[in-house]
Amino acid sequence: MIERFDVGPRMSEMAVHAGVAYLAGQIADDGTQDISGQTRQVLDAIDALLARAGSDKSKILRAQIYLADLVDFDAMNAVWEAWVVPGHAPPRATVQAALARPEWKIEMVVTAAV
Numbered sequence: 001m002i003e004r005f006d007v008g009p010r011m012s013e014m015a016v017h018a019g020v021a022y023l024a025g026q027i028a029d030d031g032t033q034d035i036s037g038q039t040r041q042v043l044d045a046i047d048a049l050l051a052r053a054g055s056d057k058s059k060i061l062r063a064q065i066y067l068a069d070l071v072d073f074d075a076m077n078a079v080w081e082a083w084v085v086p087g088h089a090p091p092r093a094t095v096q097a098a099l100a101r102p103e104w105k106i107e108m109v110v111t112a113a114v
């Protein structure tokens with residue numbers, strides 16, 4: 001069985017199947033924030049979705065991070081490192097990407113065990 005969350009005409013925010021939660025790309029609600037603020041907003045959204053699936057950040061299996069500008073890499077990492085559970089840092093990739101809207105500085109996709 002596949003359970004989908006916040007299903008829209010284009011996508012779902014999360015799907016859970018066989019004990020794994022697959023999150024859609026999460027972006028900040030407030031595009032006026034700097035990279036630290038947007039990163040915190042994205043991580044808050046991830047926390048909230050994982051909680052709805054009965055999971056949490058200590059169970060993240062993989063994270064993909066897309067930055068509009070790699071100049072933000074160090075500031076994003078400072079927020080990430082304060083958030084990640086010590087001893088449970090997941091495999092991760094960070095790349096520069098042209099995001100769908102110019103105000104978005106970061107987008108994250110995670111997969112987690114439930």
